[in-house]
Amino acid sequence: MSGALAKLLCLGLLVLAPACQQLPAPAVTPPPAAVTATPASGYAAVAPVVSPESRYVFGWGEIPAAVAKPRGGSTQGTAVTLAPAQPLPLASIAAAGDAFNRDRAAILALAGDYRTSFHFMESLGLTTDYHPARSYHSWATEHIRVITDTGRFISLQHTLVMFFSNPNGSASAPMLTKHWRQDWTYEDPDLHTFRGDATWARRRPSPAEASGAWSQAVFQVDDSPRYEALGRWEHAGNLSVWTSERAWRPLPRREHSVRKDYDVMEGAHRIVLTPTGWLHEQNNWKRVAGESVSTPRYVAAEIGLDRYERITAPSLAAADEYWKKTGAYWALVRRVWTEEFARRERFTLQPKFQDKALFEHHFAYAEKLAEGQPFDAADAERHTRATLTGFLGGPPAR
Incomplete structure (x- = not known):
């Protein structure tokens, strides 16, 4: 295995990799326009420490410091330059003549060069022996390209193009690998949904379910299926958001090697366009068993926020x-x-x-x-x- 691939495995961005230590974000150069400056770390400041043994975590209050510290990677990225914010609705959406073309414009707007940050935190437990788990935090610089657009079908391919800080302060050569893919299909009559136990099966929604909806199918780095769900875009003023139905997913890569107490991630998610890119918001239930069990059991709920912020540097043209x-x-x-x-x-x-x-x-x-x-x-x-x-x-x- 190459050193580059091993590093991405450690970051937890590729496959079912063990958790590493906390991953510092790349430094940030703010855009030239009048945009609120981002803290040097790239993320919001941590609340003041009340004692050496505890930390404040939103939604939980004071919890042990060892639990409050997120898990993730351990590599330092080089500085990035954020692109100027764009007013919403985007010009391409405002110019679209109907709902179908507004939806298409929103999906196509997901393409570009981004600094991506991944944040996941359990929000509640449902067992008597539950204790708050460590949250997850990681980052990437990522290129998203349109590889297919036939009108009613759009395929977006993610590629990691990452630069790391060497011990002497210099930047590494770009480390590049194929990442995940998302396929969007309008009024999709044929979905392939996850059923647990590494199994997928066909689901044919009714015409009423599919009418006006877009499916989003997500694929692993090797183009094997991950999950698929129907959802609908809403465009109201400066808001453009796609909201999915509740669907099943395999354990995410960040969880597979560190959690053995559940088998299925069940949840809904939203994609929202923002002035600086887009946000993928998840509301997940951690389910113990798949479709073979008549009475489900859940161990916890989780919220996730994946932020895609447009960048102008470094160049991700290596993709x-x-x-x-x-x-x-x-x-x-x-x-x-x-x-x-x-x-x-x-x-x-x-x-x-x-x-x-x-x-x-x-x-x-x-x-x-x-x-x-x-x-x-x-x-x-x-x-x-x-x-x-x-x-x-x-x-x-x-």
Whole structure:
């Protein structure tokens, strides 16, 4: 495994990685316009310490200092320059002639270069032995590009392009890797939803459910499915917000290796456009068992705030070169997955095939292309089909 990939595993941004220590945010250069300055750390100041043993945490009050300190990564990022704030509604939304095109403009506005911060905190417990868990905090610099736009379908690909501070104060070369993907489909008649136990199954919403709605399907770094939910955009004055239905997700990467007391993340989420980018807000329930259990049991609730703030520096253009070299391969992976979705009413993903996780198979192949190996479409297709068939336990039953 490369040093860059190992670092991203430690950050908890890629796969089911162990938690690391708290991750300091990159320093911030505010935009030139009259925008409120961000603290040097990039985040709100911590409340004054009442005693060496406790800290104030919003919503909890005084809790032990060891619990109040968030978990996350341990790497220092280089400075970023925030883009000037834009008035809302965005010009592209204001100019749209109808609700459908306002929705499209809002989805397309999610693309760009961002400093991203991830914040998660449990807000309550539902068991007699519950104690507040440590919150989670991490960061990234991330490029989001439109890879497909057919009108009623828009696909947005996230790519991490991260710069780290070396011990001598210099900046590292960009560390780049493919990240998650979000697909938006208007009036989607065919969803693939998580059912627990590494299993996904087809869900066909009624015409009334799908009318005017957009599904958001989220995929892992290896293009395997994560979750999918229907939701609706609302545009009112300077507010543009998409609100999802309540849906299931696998344990998030930040939780998988440190929590064994629940199996399913069940919740709703919102995406809100802001003058400086957008916010992904989550309200999650941590559920013990999946659909095989008639009476659910929940251990806790959690709130999450993922902030995407537009930046003008550093340049994240390294993503362009990566996609020039690897884009054809990842397009093939997406096509094969689309075919598998069409063929399978239900499927379970195996954790390993040939002693490797799915992302390891795909990342190793893509890395050869990124290093300059020519793309061989026939070889790539053989590799992709054999790999996915192995993880899906063979072809579907007839």
